[in-house]
Amino acid sequence: MDDQTFxxxxxxxxxxxxxxxxxxxxxxxxQLNQAAVEQLVAQEQARQAQMAFLAKxxxxxxxxxxxxxxxxxxxxxxxxxxxxxxxxVDAQKFVVGRYSRQQxxxxxxx
Numbered sequence: 001m002d003d004q005t006f007x008x009x010x011x012x013x014x015x016x017x018x019x020x021x022x023x024x025x026x027x028x029x030x031q032l033n034q035a036a037v038e039q040l041v042a043q044e045q046a047r048q049a050q051m052a053f054l055a056k057x058x059x060x061x062x063x064x065x066x067x068x069x070x071x072x073x074x075x076x077x078x079x080x081x082x083x084x085x086x087x088x089v090d091a092q093k094f095v096v097g098r099y100s101r102q103q104x105x106x107x108x109x110x
Contacts, residue, residue, distance in 0.1 A: 057085055 065080035066073075073081070 057088060060084060060088065 061081045061084045064084055065077050067077070
């Protein structure tokens with residue numbers, strides 16, 4: 001049997017010690033947990049943004065399109081709501097696209 005196989009000198013290097021292995025394992029788990037938490041936070045932020053968008057659109061469409069609240073929408077009210085939603089979404093796409101292009105142009109200069 002090789003004497004070095006069971007020698008305590010194998011653990012003299014801290015990176016090979018069982019404690020070091022456990023520390024690295026714990027650090028890795030912490031990093032994975034942190035990444036999972038960050039992903040959950042991003043998903044919750046996206047969900048909240050969608051809810052805020054829906055609330056904003058409901059308010060805008062109601063104020064603009066609903067002349068007298070009733071149990072059903074008239075065809076004119078439905079058309080107005082659809083047009084309002086499309087206009088708002090198109091405007092958002094335009095703004096986001098323009099912002100993205102400006103960011104890309106700025107990054108290419110750096």
